[in-house]
Amino acid sequence: MLGSDLCEVLSGRHEVTGVDIEDGDITDPEVARRLVADARPQTVVHCAAYTDVDGSEREPDKAYRVNADGAASVAAACRDAGCTMVYLSTDYVFDGRSWRPYREDDAPAPLGVYGASKLEGEKRVREATPRHFVVRTSWLFGLNGRNFVDTIIGLAQDRKTLEVVNDQVGSPTFTRDLSRGLAGVVESDRFGIYHASNAGTCSWFNFAREILRVWGNAGTEVVPVDSARLGRPAKRPALSVLDTTLFRSTFGFTMPHWKDALAEYLELKRKNEAHR
Numbered sequence: 001m002l003g004s005d006l007c008e009v010l011s012g013r014h015e016v017t018g019v020d021i022e023d024g025d026i027t028d029p030e031v032a033r034r035l036v037a038d039a040r041p042q043t044v045v046h047c048a049a050y051t052d053v054d055g056s057e058r059e060p061d062k063a064y065r066v067n068a069d070g071a072a073s074v075a076a077a078c079r080d081a082g083c084t085m086v087y088l089s090t091d092y093v094f095d096g097r098s099w100r101p102y103r104e105d106d107a108p109a110p111l112g113v114y115g116a117s118k119l120e121g122e123k124r125v126r127e128a129t130p131r132h133f134v135v136r137t138s139w140l141f142g143l144n145g146r147n148f149v150d151t152i153i154g155l156a157q158d159r160k161t162l163e164v165v166n167d168q169v170g171s172p173t174f175t176r177d178l179s180r181g182l183a184g185v186v187e188s189d190r191f192g193i194y195h196a197s198n199a200g201t202c203s204w205f206n207f208a209r210e211i212l213r214v215w216g217n218a219g220t221e222v223v224p225v226d227s228a229r230l231g232r233p234a235k236r237p238a239l240s241v242l243d244t245t246l247f248r249s250t251f252g253f254t255m256p257h258w259k260d261a262l263a264e265y266l267e268l269k270r271k272n273e274a275h276r
Helices: 002-010 029-039 053-058 060-081 113-128 148-156 175-186 204-215 245-251 258-274
Strands: 043-046 084-090 132-137 161-165 192-195 221-225
Touching (some): 002 175, 029 060, 043 060, 043 175, 053 060, 053 113, 060 113, 113 132, 148 258, 175 245, 204 221, 204 258
Parallel strands (some): 043 084, 084 132, 161 221
């Protein structure tokens, strides 16, 4: 989802090579080294991840193999090739107990396996190569992958009522906007950890209501519920809002409000569906 938008956005100013899962298993260090060496890049943006939050609780070994070992393999390959690595991480490295948006120097404390495996990936990348960026982001949606926006629209087609949690607050982020921000990252040498997301905050409940309002489905009622009611395997942070001040000041890029990003996404979605 993010990788496809990145290839489109970056190709306007750079020669871009897209690498997908069928091209090789990045958890194999030799395969990762070959993929990087063959491309001879100046920068590798590492989007590959096991992102199933509940699935990570059921398959912790797989989560760590992809999110930690895989990241370490790619970082080592970048070090050997002398190129920069951009590692995409997550708001779920935090426990959500903060009273304010999380800054880059706040202590991570993941609640579940997914966040812990991504945090271990951050650590392994930092250890493997000094030429790294760690970019934490949140609540991604985009045209080329499963996401909350499409799920809500799909469920509303045949349900009169949707229960959506109202005790988790974050910042929905459009992959196209994030890609535009990352364009500045790949052209920089100000290495380190950064937070990047669309502006504004909401709960999943408020996000769902706005999705259906903009899409035009007024016939489905969205009902707020507590996370405990859904009984999911993985705990989620109650507040996972990221402070993006450092990203904005370093790269000179301010991402739009999530409502504007959602409106752009849904307009693109309508156009895509009309052409099918």
